[in-house]
Amino acid sequence: AQSVTQLGSHVSVSEGALVLLRCNYSSSVPPYLFWYVQYPNQGLQLLLKYTSAATLVKGINGFEAEFKKSETSFHLTKPSAHMSDAAEYFCAVKESASKLTFGTGTRLQVTL
Amino acid sequence: GAVVSQHPSRVICKSGTSVKIECRSLDFQATTMFWYRQFPKQSLMLMATSNEGSKATYEQGVEKDKFLINHASLTLSTLTVTSAHPEDSSFYICSVGGGGTNEQFFGPGTRLTVL
Numbered sequence: 001a002q003s004v005t006q007l008g009s010h011v012s013v014s015e016g017a018l019v020l021l022r023c024n025y026s027s028s029v030p031p032y033l034f035w036y037v038q039y040p041n042q043g044l045q046l047l048l049k050y051t052s053a054a055t056l057v058k059g060i061n062g063f064e065a066e067f068k069k070s071e072t073s074f075h076l077t078k079p080s081a082h083m084s085d086a087a088e089y090f091c092a093v094k095e096s097a098s099k100l101t102f103g104t105g106t107r108l109q110v111t112l
Numbered sequence: 113g114a115v116v117s118q119h120p121s122r123v124i125c126k127s128g129t130s131v132k133i134e135c136r137s138l139d140f141q142a143t144t145m146f147w148y149r150q151f152p153k154q155s156l157m158l159m160a161t162s163n164e165g166s167k168a169t170y171e172q173g174v175e176k177d178k179f180l181i182n183h184a185s186l187t188l189s190t191l192t193v194t195s196a197h198p199e200d201s202s203f204y205i206c207s208v209g210g211g212g213t214n215e216q217f218f219g220p221g222t223r224l225t226v227l
Contacts, residue, residue, distance in 0.1 A: 032214050043205050043218035044156070046113070051214050090155060100146075100207075100216055102155045 002027045002093045006103035014111050019078040021106045023065075023091035026072065032094035033074045035065055037087045038105075044090065050074060061085070086110045114140035114208050118219035125196055126227055133191045133222045135206030141186035142208040146216060147179075150203040162189040196226045 007022040025031055032051050036044040048059025055067040065076045074091060091103040115138040125131050135145055143164045148156040160181055161169040168181035180192040193200055203223050207216040 034215060036218075041203075041221065041223065043116075043118075043220045044207075045218070046215055049215055094214060099158065099161070101158075104155045 002031060002095050002101055004091050004093050004101060004103040006089075006091050006106050008106055009104065010107045010109065012109040012111060013081045015083055016080050019063075019076070019081045019085065019108065021076040021089050021091075021108065023074045023076065023103060024072050025074060025091075025093050027093060033065075033067065034092040034094070034100070035059065035063070035074075035076050036090045036092060036102075038090065039087050047076070047089075081108075081110045083110050083112075113215070114138075114142070114217040116206065116208050116217050116219040118204075118206060118222050120222060121220060122223045122225075124225045124227065127197055128195055130192055130194045131196055131224060133193075133204055133206075133224075135189045135191070135208075135219055137187045137208045140208060140217075142189075143186065144209040145183060145189040146207045146209070147181060147189075147191050148205045148207065150205060150221075152203075156205060159191075193224065196224070198226045200224065201226045 003026045005024045034049045035047040037047050038044050047063050048057045050057050050067045058064045063078045088105050088107050090105050092100045117136045119134045145162040147159045149159050150156045158171050159174045162181045162183040164183045170176045183189040203221050205221040207218045
């Protein structure tokens with residue numbers, strides 16, 4: 001079965017600093033990978049997705065992620081954090097058919 | 113992407129009662145919908161896959177008789193928590209499969225509190 005590991009349940013950065021949220025996956029076949037963001041008491045919003053096209057994927061709100069097969073990673077980055085980026089971020093891998101498996105999530109805190 | 117709504121957004125009920133949560137796909141005909149449960153500060157756990165016109169597929173450990181799923185149309189799936197207990201208190205989120213896009217579109221969630 002495919003799985004996702006998110007290192008760091010909580011990340012704190014200063015406003016304007018680089019954001020790096022880590023995600024490693026385990027898959028026996030080329031995976032589909034996703035990053036979702038969740039604001040308090042809300043559902044999930046898709047930030048970006050990797051579907052075997054370009055390895056560097058650009059998403060909404062200035063986020064991007066790079067698929068590295070050799071490292072089985074799909075880390076999420078943003079050059080400059082904004083206060084509005086504070087939220088919970090989930091990495092997910094798609095299994096057969098359309099079932100998604102989520103990581104445990106990383107809470108991003110942005111400080112002044 | 114698809115727009116997904118859930119109703120109610122928040123519900124409080126007494127222990128032993130049943131609660132129905134609706135998930136609607138507003139602009140997309142969804143043959144498949146997914147129901148997730150999320151406990152505080154935890155990730156989403158898939159409970160079941162709802163298939164239009166047929167029985168839902170439940171994940172291991174999820175009681176199908178307790179969490180009744182009905183997917184009677186291409187735009188509506190319902191989750192009924194029967195004989196709810198305090199341990200069923202959670203955030204329930206549905207999603208819609210995006211056809212050929214490989215992604216899922218999520219509803220805003222329903223917070224269930226069982227007293």
